[in-house]
Amino acid sequence: MLPLNTRDADRIRRHVAAADAARFLHPVQRALLHSRGWLSMLAPRAAGGAELPLPQAVRLEEAVAAVDGSMGWVLTLCAGAGWFAGFLPPHVARDIIGTRRVCVGGSGAPTGVAEEEGDGYRITGAWDFASGAPMATHFTLNAVLQRAGQPLLDAQGAPRVRAFIVPAAQVQMLPSWQCMGMRASGTHRYRIDAQWVHADHGFTISPDAATAPGPLYRYPFYSLADVTLSASIAGMASHFLQLAREQIVRRKRHEVSLLDTHAQALADARIHFFAMLDSSWAQVESGKTLDAATIAAVRAASLGLVGAARAAVNTLYPYCGLWAAEEASPLNQVWRDFHTAAQHPLLLP
The missing domain is CATH 1.20.140.10 (Butyryl-CoA Dehydrogenase, subunit A, domain 3)
Structure with missing residues (x-):
């Protein structure tokens, strides 16, 4: 995969102003992200991603941002969220990355709770700044773990936080992005109201916890x-x-x-x-x-x-x-x- 060819750069450039005015990426720009497989370029090859070497992916992100900042930012953040597939159980990663027009968005702030329930968790909360939210098929999030309404604590006595990935069908996007720039990035707020997910949709971001063997996940x-x-x-x-x-x-x-x-x-x-x-x-x-x-x-x-x-x-x-x-x-x-x-x-x- 070349960093960015002239034809693709021209296709992006032609729709920059329209995307800014519409406050989200133009359909042609979105189609390009999907047709080139850029949104899953950091996901494991075994799950259907490209698993590009990191230096190659970074050069592509720079090149796209040099044509359109919003599109470059969506690519950077959503491909980065797709990287988390390397820490999911392989069958879950395959299901997610195999989703038609897959796009993973999310937020890193632990502004929700995950209540233990059976072999999973019931998640409630709201999170800010999910770039690419209007086109996301899945959302990642961090939540404080609870049991019977009380936070679970780690060895140091601090609340335990776990990362999860949730299908967009369980998420309510809250249009909120009103900043002066990056208008087309669709970096909106989102909410989850008492939605249950299986425990295998939780993951730990650490080389020791990687489920994909490649260097990208180390x-x-x-x-x-x-x-x-x-x-x-x-x-x-x-x-x-x-x-x-x-x-x-x-x-x-x-x-x-x-x-x-x-x-x-x-x-x-x-x-x-x-x-x-x-x-x-x-x-x-x-x-x-x-x-x-x-x-x-x-x-x-x-x-x-x-x-x-x-x-x-x-x-x-x-x-x-x-x-x-x-x-x-x-x-x-x-x-x-x-x-x-x-x-x-x-x-x-």
Whole structure:
């Protein structure tokens, strides 16, 4: 699978403005996500996913975000949720990934409860910020485990939290996404009211708990989140720089040299980022476990990339004129998308 071919990029680009206006991805964009199998690219091959090497998937996410931030974000978050299939019982993973037009959305906050009931759990709660929610066939969530209405505690006396995956038929989506940017990402709230799921729809996100044998499921979760989110942000920043260059040159501004400086800083941070990603992936692929120093280095490279992206966008925006402030301008949309996505808490130092 190539990162992104010209034809697919053009198909995405043609519908960016319409998707932003409609506040969700255009049907052509959604069809492309499904026909290319991108939403299951991190799911196990044995379950019907592509199980792409992580560096390849991250480069694709960056490339899509460089065309449309909302589509890149939906791809990043929903493919990331599909990765959880590598921690489910194989028969459950096959059923989910085999769903027609499968798309997994979800939220990581433990804002619900799961009451033990028979050989499963009855789940109740509400969760925020599920990107791709309007097209999700399944939702993941974290919930506090309960028995007879009382939280179950771990060895340290803290409430036990477990991850679950639930079919969309048991979920009520609550349209709530009203942010200035990422309008087409459909990052809505959702609710579950006393819905029962079998225990085999619960899972633990840990290399030791992986049910799929590939290296993709031995790569640490937070490191995977760091590299995928950061690459998506970098893609949006590169799109901004492209549009900013056109505007600054057209206005005959003298800030082209400043733009070149930031473009080079972003390029250098990107080279370092992918070197760390490729190196860490090679370690996991060879059977090694990433040590704390390597995990820290991956995060530092990810945050360095985000920092270079923030510096470039924030420094150059004032030199793009009032056109950049017009809501209908492509540059304004990219600026809005970038700053909305960059609010994700994992992108903060």
